[in-house]
Amino acid sequence: xxxxxxxxxxxxxxxxxxxxxxxxxxxxxxxxxxxxxxxxxxxxxxxxxxxxxxxxxxxxxxxxxxxxxxxxxxxxxxxxxxxxxxxxxxxxxxxxxxxxxxxxxxxxxxxxxxxxxxxxxxxxxxxxxxxxxxxxxxxxxxxxxxxxxxxxxxxxxxxxxxxxxxxxxxxxxxxxxxxxxxxxxxxxxxxxxxxxxxxx
Numbered sequence: 001x002x003x004x005x006x007x008x009x010x011x012x013x014x015x016x017x018x019x020x021x022x023x024x025x026x027x028x029x030x031x032x033x034x035x036x037x038x039x040x041x042x043x044x045x046x047x048x049x050x051x052x053x054x055x056x057x058x059x060x061x062x063x064x065x066x067x068x069x070x071x072x073x074x075x076x077x078x079x080x081x082x083x084x085x086x087x088x089x090x091x092x093x094x095x096x097x098x099x100x101x102x103x104x105x106x107x108x109x110x111x112x113x114x115x116x117x118x119x120x121x122x123x124x125x126x127x128x129x130x131x132x133x134x135x136x137x138x139x140x141x142x143x144x145x146x147x148x149x150x151x152x153x154x155x156x157x158x159x160x161x162x163x164x165x166x167x168x169x170x171x172x173x174x175x176x177x178x179x180x181x182x183x184x185x186x187x188x189x190x191x192x193x194x195x196x197x198x199x200x
Contacts, residue, residue, distance in 0.1 A: 066130045068098055068123070072183075075102035081127035083197070088138070090127045090193040092145070094182070095119035107186040113151035117144070117158025117189050124193040125162070131197075136162065137169040138195040144176045145190045152176060155189050 066081040067073055073080060081090040095116035100106035109115035121142075129135045142163060146155050155176065165171035182190060 064131055066127050068127075070096055070098050071100055071102035071105045072096065080123075081131055083131040086197045086199075088128050088131050088133055088193075088195040088197065090124045090195070092190045092192050093120045093123050093127075094184075094187045094190045096184075096187075105184060107184060110186045111188075112154075113146065113148070113188040114154040114158040116187070117155045117191065118162055120189060120191045121159065121162040121193075124191060128193065128195045133195045133197050134169075138197060139163060139170075139172045139193055140196050141194040142172050142174045143192040144174065145179050145182075145192075146176060147179060147181050147188050149178050151188055152178070158189075 062085055064083040065079040066083075068080045070080065072078075078091060080093070081088055083089075095108040097106040097108055107116070108119050125135050125139070128138050133139075142159070144155055144159065146152055159174065163170060163172055163174075
């Protein structure tokens with residue numbers, strides 16, 4: 001979750017021009033996901049006494065939470081993801097270093113929108129898995145917020161490497177929106193993910 005200012009317009013799909021923002025040595029066709037594994041925890045709502053780090057909502061017994069050590073989760077007081085029934089909702093996620101302090105958050109890959117997209121999407125997929133989803137296969141919707149118009153192609157590349165339709169169960173809807181900026185100037189992209197857990 002970050003503060004976004006002044007959404008300008010949606011920018012996604014074939015009209016997004018092919019950019020030159022590539023990471024040396026990485027071929028988008030065979031790039032593997034960049035895995036970031038911060039300290040994290042899952043909490044399940046209960047009507048019993050609740051230890052520190054969990055919470056309850058009266059009358060709701062099937063709501064589960066997932067949290068990480070993200071400095072913004074600590075500072076603002078929200079969860080990385082919430083599962084209600086079969087639906088999983090992942091908060092706006094950026095490439096913030098989960099080990100950095102809330103007073104001075106650090107961003108992975110400054111200036112590299114493609115890699116920031118990969119980091120953020122991977123963290124979202126980790127959250128989906130933590131709450132019982134299969135991972136990328138469970139994702140049904142992605143929203144990408146980009147702070148610079150010129151980074152749209154790079155963000156699209158990062159998305160394609162992690163969540164592009166492959167005919168084997170991975171495939172999602174997606175929206176890309178250019179905004180005026182984020183809470184930290186080094187953040188180039190923020191993603192939100194919705195997923196559905198399939199019946200066993």
